[in-house]
Amino acid sequence: MRQILKIFNISSISIILTLCNASSFQSPQTLSWETIPLSQKVKDSLSDGPYAKSSIEEISNNQQKLDYLIAGLHKKECSYALVKLSQYERYHEFVDFITESSYNNTSEKIRLKLSHTFLPFNMVLHFKIERITKTGTYRFLFDSGFLKGLTGLINISSHKNRCFFTSTALWQGPDTGIPDSVFSFFSQALGKMAMERLFRVSETL
Numbered sequence: 001m002r003q004i005l006k007i008f009n010i011s012s013i014s015i016i017l018t019l020c021n022a023s024s025f026q027s028p029q030t031l032s033w034e035t036i037p038l039s040q041k042v043k044d045s046l047s048d049g050p051y052a053k054s055s056i057e058e059i060s061n062n063q064q065k066l067d068y069l070i071a072g073l074h075k076k077e078c079s080y081a082l083v084k085l086s087q088y089e090r091y092h093e094f095v096d097f098i099t100e101s102s103y104n105n106t107s108e109k110i111r112l113k114l115s116h117t118f119l120p121f122n123m124v125l126h127f128k129i130e131r132i133t134k135t136g137t138y139r140f141l142f143d144s145g146f147l148k149g150l151t152g153l154i155n156i157s158s159h160k161n162r163c164f165f166t167s168t169a170l171w172q173g174p175d176t177g178i179p180d181s182v183f184s185f186f187s188q189a190l191g192k193m194a195m196e197r198l199f200r201v202s203e204t205l
Contacts, residue, residue, distance in 0.1 A: 030137045031166045033159040036071060046073040050195040054188040056180040064176055068152070068169040068187060072195045075203055078135050078156055078163035084202040086133045094201040095194060105131065132156065140169075147171050165195070 033043070042051055050072035057065050074081045084094070088110050091101040100113035110127045129140040135156045142150040152169030176183065 030153060031071075031155045031168065032157050033164050036166055037069075038071065046071060050192045050199070052188045052191040052195075054184040054191070056183040058175065058180065059172070062175045063172060064174070064180075064183075066147070066150070066169070066171040066183070066187070068191075069166070070191045070195060071164070071166045072199060073159065074163040074165065074199050076163060077161055078158055080205070081163045081199075081202045082133055082156070083205055085198060086131050088131065095197050103131065129154070135163075142171075147173065149173060 036043075038051065045051065050070060052070040053068070055067040059065050084090070088103040089101055091112060092098045097114055098112050099115045100111075102111045103109070104111075108128055108130050110129065112125050112127070114125065127140060128143055129138055132138055132154065135158060138154045138156075140152050140154060142148055150169055150171035152167060155164075155166045157164050
């Protein structure tokens with residue numbers, strides 16, 4: 001259960017800072033509205049809320065592989081949306097299951113303390129990424145702990161005067177012992193929840 005909850009929270013970070021057939025890429029990609037591997041139907045649905053896909057598979061030598069993709073279309077332009085979304089140290093004000101948040105501009109590391117009714121204990125997570133204040137492509141990394149070595153990209157671009165967010169992440173390592181379907185469900189569900197809440201709070205300054 002604790003491992004499942006760790007996955008649940010890791011998903012939220014990749015989105016907070018925060019993709020379809022996720023197995024279609026072999027490394028984190030730079031994506032735009034035109035290049036993201038989503039059907040037109042899914043793209044159309046982004047006006048109503050984010051889309052996430054988490055693909056988990058068992059590979060040889062007791063290894064497990066994660067391909068993750070999430071996308072969302074904000075109601076505002078990027079220059080407006082990023083005013084709040086770039087304030088990592090205020091995430092405890094924006095997302096109810098984050099009780100403490102801080103960011104070190106020198107090390108570019110975020111520290112988040114999470115507490116939720118689903119969690120049997122409070123959890124602290126560390127995540128490395130630069131502060132995102134404008135459109136572009138940003139790499140992130142889990143450099144320690146569970147899923148160590150997970151890498152990904154956050155892509156932020158403009159689409160019809162709205163800010164388009166995508167994030168892809170890849171990880172391969174020792175089998176976690178968690179069924180693929182459970183792993184996929186939690187990482188996918190919380191990713192969407194986190195993006196929805198962050199989008200909502202950043203619609204106003």
